[in-house]
Amino acid sequence: MNIGAAAKASGVSAKMIRYYEETGLIPPAGRTAAGYRVYSDQDVHMLRFIRRARDLGFSVEGIRELLGLWRDQSRQSADVKRLALAHVADLRRKIAELEDMASTLEALASACHGNDRPDCPILSELETPCKPTDSTTDRSGAINRFRRG
Amino acid sequence: MNIGAAAKASGVSAKMIRYYEETGLIPPAGRTAAGYRVYSDQDVHMLRFIRRARDLGFSVEGIRELLGLWRDQSRQSADVKRLALAHVADLRRKIAELEDMASTLEALASACHGNDRPDCPILSELETPCKPTDSTTDRSGAINRFRRG
């Protein structure tokens, strides 16, 4: 199988297959006399594994570890689980971060009239020096025109 | 104020201030005779605006638009609100994506014994194709090795 066929079969682009090879994520493919890379069904299997892990948000480094365990017949499933749960924690951290942004911005937007006048609490908040963050406890008082929704 | 002081006062690194200037997000700073950039309190104000918008996850392009409205005294708050809500929608899309990953992976992890045995449903799932992928419309032929087992 040439790289194009392997790409189609695995869902990993030819570009990325070469990149993975170059960075050592996958072993160098065999070559034809003309220098074409050749792939077996096994290789495509591995590429699909990689593709699937990418879809789950694993970094290439994370996949490197997963592949190591995958190939290791004497692995312990606890190691796989640990890796997976660490990644879940990463994802949840990121989600919380984005959710903070979204809810803050949403609250600001809901306080904005959204009409033809220029005054806008969103811009007002953006130009205030300190972060109002979660101001259920009214500590500083000075810059506190912000309310959570 | 030199760039270092402006950086400290605004929370934007000197590196990034130069970058923002280079890419036209902010106007070129004035210079001393020796070529040092000089910043006013107004400039720091603007930099803090940028910093705050970055904290809310706006891209530099998004900030460019926000800055345009900020500077435009005849802006309409509706435009600001539209921009903000579009960004909220982006954030929520990303959140949903990450949440999908996290919950999928979490379900797999909960099915994993996490012991010293090698068998692991996480790896098993990763090595199976994401979905039956439309095996009804068999276009490419030949390579149809999906769903083993």
Next chain:
DNA sequence: ATGGGGCTTCCTACGATGGGAAGGTCAAGG
């Protein structure tokens, strides 16, 4: 006047991906 810290520009890198150019190869059809 010397030393240390700040400033300048320019180059590099990251992570994962895509785009494209220049040139070699293969298979099919005239």
Next chain:
DNA sequence: CCTTGACCTTCCCATCGTAGGAAGCCCCAT
């Protein structure tokens, strides 16, 4: 046989926001 077009190869560049570093100039205090 030769052309054509699809495929392959390598190499370079771009993204986006941020950071690190080198070489060299500037400013202030000692």
